Amino acid sequence: MIDLRLLREDPDRVRASQRARGEDVTLVDSLLSADERRRSSGVRFDELRAEQKQLGKLIPKASPEERAELLGRAEQLKSDVKAADAEQDEAKAETDRLLLQLGNLVHPDVPVGGEEDFVELETHGTIRDFGAEGFEPKDHLELGTLLGAIDVERGAKVSGSRFYFLTGVGALLELALVNAALAQATAAGFTPMLTPALVRPQSMAGTGFLGQAAADVYHLDKDDLYLVGTSEVPLAAYHMDEIIDADKLPLRYAGFSPCFRREAGSHGKDTRGIFRVHQFDKVEMFSYVDPADSEAEHKRLLEWEKQWLTSLELPFRVIDVATGDLGSSAARKYDCEAWIPTQGKFRELTSTSDCTEFQSRRLSIRMRDEKKIRPLATLNGTLCAVPRTIVAILENHQQADGSVRVPEVLRPYLGGREVLEPVAK
Incomplete structure (x- = not known):
């Protein structure tokens, strides 16, 4: 607030x-x-x-x-x-x-408008010309089927639409991504965390997810608990009702958790494959800082995201998200969007938000500085949303025979494997 x-x-x-x-x-x-x-x-x-x-x-x-x-x-x-x-x-x-209904104050430099009114800040990497290479790129679902990595048919049979199984190298690829992402975060000074997937109402409300985003949240009525849509929620509530000494800041955590989203309002969007699903795993960065340092920390989080996507050898761009697409907690948000060849456009892979003092006031998290006690600032940044990252890797690193080249950063976590080979015709 x-x-x-x-x-x-x-x-x-x-x-x-x-x-x-x-x-x-x-x-x-x-x-x-x-x-x-x-x-x-x-x-x-x-x-x-x-x-x-x-x-x-x-x-x-x-x-x-x-x-x-x-x-x-x-x-x-x-x-x-x-x-x-x-x-x-x-x-x-x-x-x-x-x-509680009032959104955070937007940063004065944020572009005004809706979803399409973002400002492109920079681009990285080179978009492949598959035509010049002599073949038509396959989409991630076709590749995942060839590799024995993705099974959406049985996911739908077991759980319904927008659910899936990662099988064989698909499961191994997820574990490689998670381990590589956590290794980068740990090297950058983040404390790795495995967080609860169920939280109390005050934790969900305190992070701002029971306002405009409430329709996208799963609620267990009998227990009055919420399934988290991101580990941002338990990481933000981790220090709820606490006072932190200023000399301990910044505090940085990298949380790994399953995430659950109803995908309300997404009817008919991204129905093929695993780009938009109800359950997925994610590595999330979270920072507690002095409010005076929040803008600098926001840029640091963005740099870590860019470092991660660059290590995966993906072409991507960075956008400054417009005011109407921020979410109630964010004063400013940057998205990193990877190029998806079969869609012919950039799609969001990571996001980082500066929430200033908005969440800390709601969660009663304060800092003690020279005997003065005041709210601190919180920031979050997705490092690896697994299914979307798999989509980008499969499509951008595919080869003419349906195999997929493994980015070097992931090879140590895949037993040195350099290529994922098809197992089915």
Whole structure:
């Protein structure tokens, strides 16, 4: 959540942020009104309680005539204090409810617009000309079938659409990717983490996934637990309700977890293969930093993502995501999109977001700096979303006979294997 003090001091900035996101601008005025009511009712409650306490001191000293009048006033005050307390609680609840609906303040340099209004910042690698090589590229599902690596038919039979099995070299390729990604993260100073896949409501809400993204989340009603769509959630909640000394920052974690998404609103999109699925594994970077260092840390996370994709020898571009496509927690987000040959376009493979103090305020995570306690900043960055990375590797490194060349960085994790060979015609 944002700082209420900032809202009071500069409501136009908050309105501009809401407008850029394509969100309800009137929410700002409703929140200002609720906050004013909360503050005034609090003042009223404090004044009545002070009078009540003062009266309590006067009654024992009063004459019989005065005592009767004071007791009458005390009875009225008791009723007034109770009503003021109820009004204060109601106003606070309304303020909190509205505050949780408000997205993070977008960074002033973020391009304004929707999904297609991003700004391309840079490109890396060379897109292969398969025509010049004399063959038509196969898509990842055809290649995965030839390699005995992907089975979506049995995935659908067992679990339904958008589920799959990784088999044989497909399973080994996932493990190679995960181990290589964690090795890079560990070398960069991240603490590797295996995180819970089920979290409590306060963890999910605290990271901002029960707002606009709630329709994409799986909820277990009987247990009131949520299946995470990213290990960002448990990693963000890891230090919930804690105060961290400034000299321990930055704290960096690399979480590996299964991820679950309903893919709400994606009907008819990417229905072939394993690009958009309901369950997948992912290695996620997460940082806790001083807010003054969040922009620099955001660039560091992006550099680690670029290093990873470069090591996989994939052509990709980096985009500055537009305001309407940020997600409620992010002030700014960069995506790295790999080239997918059979689609003839770049598709998102990794993403990194600067959430500033938005999540830490909701999760009550603070830093202690020179005896001052204040919220810190959180950032996240996908290092390896496994199925999409497999898609990009298979399609970009395929050969005319249906085999796939293994990027050098993965070979130590695949027993030195340089090529994945077809097992089926």
